[in-house]
Amino acid sequence: MGKIIFHALDGSCIEVESAGRSILDTALAAGVELDHACGGVCACATCHVIIEQGFDLLPLPSEEEEDQLEKAPGLAPTSRLACQTIPLHDTRLEVRIPRWNRNLAHE
């Protein structure tokens, strides 16, 4: 069974089983706040996360994910869209939710 350790916006850290779901679905099921303006259909990039451990173990992004990801602020070499990334069953990831998350930014 895979695990994901989330480093959340509020500085908290939570470890959950990933169970074959996307990083976004895993976060939401665990009560981790992660923006997802388009509902997880690869049309907004607000679910941008940075993979701090395990990036090389993830399936490659689709062309659609890469195109959306380019629009995300604060892009890093290990950035992914949480709604499009489904870890393999035995993968252990550490995921940081960026502070520059577009819809959560205060005006």
Ligand code: FES
């Ligand atoms: S939720 Fe919109 S691209 Fe992931």
